[in-house]
Amino acid sequence: MAVFTVLYPAREGAKFDHAYYDAHHIPLVKKAFAETGLTDVQVLTGVSAGDGGPAPFVKIVTLFFRDAEAMQASLTSPQGAELTADVPNFTDIQPIAQISVA
Structure with a gap:
């Protein structure tokens, strides 16, 4: 399984x-990614930091793919x-992306 996480x-x-x-x-x-191997999506909205202070992230989304090849096919499609071009429609935050394996 390959995992693509985007943090705002x-x-x-x-x-x-x-x-x-x-x-x-x-x-x-x-x-967009269903046909190229996306298996699940998890969306989290920041509420607070562990110490009760402000959340360090507004939103965190995790995309789970069948494997690294499926993830690469999706992201480079x-x-x-088109999805990257949609980002300015909802935020002016520069997202941080991370690729992981599970």
Whole structure:
């Protein structure tokens, strides 16, 4: 299994449209990558840090793929580029991406 995680760091004054992200962007992700090996999506909304302070991340999304080849095929597809182009529609935060294995 290959895992692609996108983290949106919290910063003062940042724009993040949670409603758009949840209702529009995530369904696009699921549709775009379903045929190339996406097996699950987990979306987390930051509430607080462990010490009760502000959450370090506004949103964290984890995409689970069948294997590394499926993940690569998805991310480098034309649909992957379309999803990247959709980011300014919901945030001005520069996301952090990480590839992992499980």
